[in-house]
Amino acid sequence: MYQKYYSQFLLAPSGAPSSMLHMACHSHHYWPDVTLDAVQQYWRESATLADDKWGPIFEEKIPAWQRAVARTLNLPDADRIAIAPNTHELVYRLLSAFDPSRPLCILTTDGEFYSFARQLHRLEEEPNVEVTRIATEPYATLAERFEQELHRGDYQLAYASLVFFDSGVVFPRLLEIAEGKPKRTEFVIDGYHAFFARPVDLGAVADKVFFTAGSYKYLGAGEGMCFMSIPANCSLRPLNTGWFAELAELENRADRVGFADNWLRFAGATMDYSPLYKGLAVFDLFEREGITVEKIHNYVLAAQERFLRTMDTAAHPLLNRDNLIQHDLQNGHGHFFTFRCGTAAQSEQLQQELRSRGVLCDRRQQLLRLGFAIYHKADENYRQVFG
Numbered sequence: 536m537y538q539k540y541y542s543q544f545l546l547a548p549s550g551a552p553s554s555m556l557h558m559a560c561h562s563h564h565y566w567p568d569v570t571l572d573a574v575q576q577y578w579r580e581s582a583t584l585a586d587d588k589w590g591p592i593f594e595e596k597i598p599a600w601q602r603a604v605a606r607t608l609n610l611p612d613a614d615r616i617a618i619a620p621n622t623h624e625l626v627y628r629l630l631s632a633f634d635p636s637r638p639l640c641i642l643t644t645d646g647e648f649y650s651f652a653r654q655l656h657r658l659e660e661e662p663n664v665e666v667t668r669i670a671t672e673p674y675a676t677l678a679e680r681f682e683q684e685l686h687r688g689d690y691q692l693a694y695a696s697l698v699f700f701d702s703g704v705v706f707p708r709l710l711e712i713a714e715g716k717p718k719r720t721e722f723v724i725d726g727y728h729a730f731f732a733r734p735v736d737l738g739a740v741a742d743k744v745f746f747t748a749g750s751y752k753y754l755g756a757g758e759g760m761c762f763m764s765i766p767a768n769c770s771l772r773p774l775n776t777g778w779f780a781e782l783a784e785l786e787n788r789a790d791r792v793g794f795a796d797n798w799l800r801f802a803g804a805t806m807d808y809s810p811l812y813k814g815l816a817v818f819d820l821f822e823r824e825g826i827t828v829e830k831i832h833n834y835v836l837a838a839q840e841r842f843l844r845t846m847d848t849a850a851h852p853l854l855n856r857d858n859l860i861q862h863d864l865q866n867g868h869g870h871f872f873t874f875r876c877g878t879a880a881q882s883e884q885l886q887q888e889l890r891s892r893g894v895l896c897d898r899r900q901q902l903l904r905l906g907f908a909i910y911h912k913a914d915e916n917y918r919q920v921f922g
């Protein structure tokens with residue numbers, strides 16, 4: 536029922552349905568057809584308006600994107616949503632706001648995405664930085680262990696994913712933990728695997744946390760458009776600051792660099808805005824067609840149930856309940872399943888086997904990930920996966 540929005544990917548040039556089953560959608564979603572016109576519109580406006588395109592971009596398009604993100608996450612203040620081509624830039628800008636001459640203690644988990652994990656390893660080489668990583672497993676006690684440590688230690692920064700990229704498991708009670716955080720701790724939620732997949736209501740924590748995500752995954756608008764919501768009354772002064780931050784009405788300080796009390800505090804510099812046009816086109820499409828995150832999530836939950844039913848009868852040596860990483864499959868999971876394959880070689884072999892059956896998926900070492908999307912057929916039974 537949703538396939539009609541993705542005809543360029545799901546139909547062969549003859550118009551016949553493609554036999555490929557795209558299950559790498561947690562890595563990146565197919566882009567709905569409307570994004571093609573959006574890219575062309577960006578090109579046309581760049582060609583015809585030249586420098587005059589910047590007015591509409593800053594006065595209309597960016598605010599429209601911020602409002603759409605705010606609506607999706609129930610954020611009260613769209614003007615506090617900073618944008619950048621990737622989340623790494625935003626997170627690193629935030630990290631640069633901590634005084635390098637003072638101790639920086641960071642609490643996180645051992646399940647964070649490479650972008651942050653690698654950066655932390657490098658930062659740890661500095662004498663002032665100390666990192667505590669809470670093991671994500673067992674997931675059943677993660678919330679309790681993380682929360683206890685958050686209040687026990689003296690952390691300037693806490694950072695955790697809402698849905699873990701390696702397992703698809705939701706961090707239990709993360710929003711509640713963030714709401715009760717100590718005042719001294721800045722709190723970042725990496726929401727990339729939740730944004731536009733699971734319904735997320737940040738209403739109660741919006742004034743306290745940073746929340747990062749982007750358009751590449753579940754929104755289906757391609758790479759290049761990420762965001763970070765900023766808590767209320769943020770007075771951090773990033774050392775890494777770009778000239779776009781200058782566009783604000785700055786605090787009137789002659790002696791030092793000024794910062795705005797809105798998203799421009801975390802602004803960088805010139806970027807390509809075609810992903811902004813694509814993102815807006817997707818938001819418009821879903822709004823026009825009444826496709827909400829709740830509907831998307833329910834569609835995927837039903838798909839996951841059909842997958843599990845087929846799997847339970849298939850007796851596959853690797854794709855089975857024993858190897859599936861799970862914690863509360865019904866309520867506590869993102870839009871992909873991860874299977875432990877024993878070794879990286881085995882998962883690579885399985886990935887190739889699936890590819891030969893027309894199933895596209897991805898893997899991280901021994902972990903094989905299979906994702907679900909609204910462009911899968913409403914009655915898809917996933918038999919193609921099991922051979």
Ligand SMILES: Cc1ncc(COP(=O)(O)O)c(C=O)c1O
Binds near residue numbers: 700727
């Ligand atoms: C949990 C998570 N956060 C962030 C990212 C993307 O990071 P970046 O925008 O820095 O490339 C990914 C990408 O796969 C991810 O899985």
